[in-house]
Amino acid sequence: MSLKVGLLGVGKIARDQHIPALRANRKFELVACASRNATVDGVANYPDLVAMLAGSPQVDCISICTPPTAHFDAAMLALKSGKHVMLEKPPTSTTRQISLLADEAVRRKRTLFQTWHSRFAASVDAARDWLSGRKLVAGRIVWKEDVHHWHPGQQWIFDAGGFGVFDPGINALSVLTEVLTHDVCVQGALLEFPENQQAPIAARVDLRTADGIAIEAEFDFRQKGEQSWDIELATTTGTLGLSNGGATLAIDGRTLASDAGLAGEYPRLYEKFAALCATGKSEVDWRPFQLVADAFLIGERRIVAPHHV
């Protein structure tokens, strides 16, 4: 018996990742999609979630991959309609909303899988295993990409609530919080806002573990040429490097594993979602989101050159 899925939001991430991953997994059957202006072949298409719930009541679960401002209302409605929910990152507009969704999932006894796709990158599990029992002495995140290349024309990222460079940067924080044994807090931050935009184009975040170890994170949307999605964690017994967003693992500079790309993340996400639905459990860990909110809360603001999407 496969799980019947309704997909909400038919944009780039849906076509690149969700739909191929769903169609390749026999535990799922994609039966419906909802989008204001796009349709998908071979399924029932609806303009919105309300119409989908009414028109395809046999749907077991809703996978939500709209921009984040629409997540909360959709996920709440889906849970209240008795559906399991898988949520793209970042989970919601605000941190308060994700905690309310988590409460609702418990109340309704439905699965809420609040995903961080980067945690399913090929080398993240191995990195966590290698770090377990080792003693951290320093850490560094470098997450620099060309926003024009990766997010062409996406003005919403630079609007208030769009999170700016933290939209990709939160992926690094999701991996960091997954592989580290200890918790981290934001100690300070510097956020660079283009003078014509409401969300930061670059940020530096100083993190600190409970043991006082500093982890410096640099996020930048203005990177031309080589793109960087790297985490380096130095311990008393060797240094771990996770690069390509978690696909490649190196210890002391020697590459131990390297995935061709990010192709495996979404298939693994949906495998996990199937397992969670089967047991009725939820997975919600909004610590990465909380770190971003904390960076906004205490970060110094600096105004920089205008940016045009």
Added chain:
Amino acid sequence: MSLKVGLLGVGKIARDQHIPALRANRKFELVACASRNATVDGVANYPDLVAMLAGSPQVDCISICTPPTAHFDAAMLALKSGKHVMLEKPPTSTTRQISLLADEAVRRKRTLFQTWHSRFAASVDAARDWLSGRKLVAGRIVWKEDVHHWHPGQQWIFDAGGFGVFDPGINALSVLTEVLTHDVCVQGALLEFPENQQAPIAARVDLRTADGIAIEAEFDFRQKGEQSWDIELATTTGTLGLSNGGATLAIDGRTLASDAGLAGEYPRLYEKFAALCATGKSEVDWRPFQLVADAFLIGERRIVAPHHV
């Protein structure tokens, strides 16, 4: 048997509120104070918490009323030293830190009382009782005060991490979340930053209950003349007004109760702390802080005229 208290931070709030409340309550004995540059008569005085813990090991609990950036390290050290902790608002620099302190208190089986003094204003309990079972239709918070009068020379409030107008504004949110039956989320916000400061001098926050009811909050540090600390909540069966920061209660414009001022808040806080210590329980509710972080996270920023403390 009274609880022996060490007070950390001997500033305005300590002298105006904490010390008088402690000295008037026989459940407590103030035995030690720590401050970089102030001393208190009749107790052991220390330059910092480490010295106080070493010099006055008989202390049962630590009450922390330093500026918030110092709260986390102090509270963590106190809990790890086996002391009960009472924390002034706002609880910590970041939302992540208060959740870590809550975890530590559970691990150490110590009381962590993360306080919101405005919740102990005279009419807050009556307001919650009146609202219980009623149906909210609209709400409004107006929290406007003259920062020059109430926070003379306190530059830290306008530094990054000082929270600006949310330093008093969080009091309103602490009362709102206490009296409302339903949870609220930040729907949108507009933050006004003086061009020479890192924290907002005014803010408008649009809150929304789970039922979709709008509550508009206005916070302003530039208020001359009459000062406002008012919450109005309209229901289908009457309108509640809480004014003077929670001291005065009116229903449909008729004043039902009015306290002379805020004199009762801290005595009631310490009564509650004594009760928590006696049972080994904690009270931590960082929803008001989370709402502030969410306002920073998704708020639109506007640059306004410079402000000099």
